[in-house]
Amino acid sequence: MKNLLSSSIGRLRLVSIIEGISLIVLVLIAVPLKYSYDDPSWVKTIGPIHGALFVLFAILTLMEAYDKKWKLKTTAMVFLIASFIPFGCFYVDNKILKPMED
Secondary structure, three states: OOOHHHOHHHHHHHHHHHHHHHHHHHHHHHHHHHHHOOOOHHHHHHHHHHHHHHHHHHHHHHHHHHHHOOOHHHHHHHHHHHOOOOOHHHHHHHHHHHHHHO
8 A cells, every 4th residue: 555645636535534533433332422422522623623624625626626627526526525424535536536546
């Protein structure tokens, strides 16, 4: 396996995976704790981290789309839409980004 930090696609893959994990933690752990146990502390902690990771992912996606001349309405848009869906980042990583890096 190549070092993920050695290429721009690798960095996008890494940020995508971390952003996806933060979304899963937010949706499956933090939000249920907030509403089931009246404990908003997890949302207050994970929410801003996830937000920052999402912004970083969106910026890296748009930069990569510009650099690689991706069609904005297809490839880049799929990435951005997938980032709103839990586990969507793993699909994008496995089906689109990983083959690009090989």
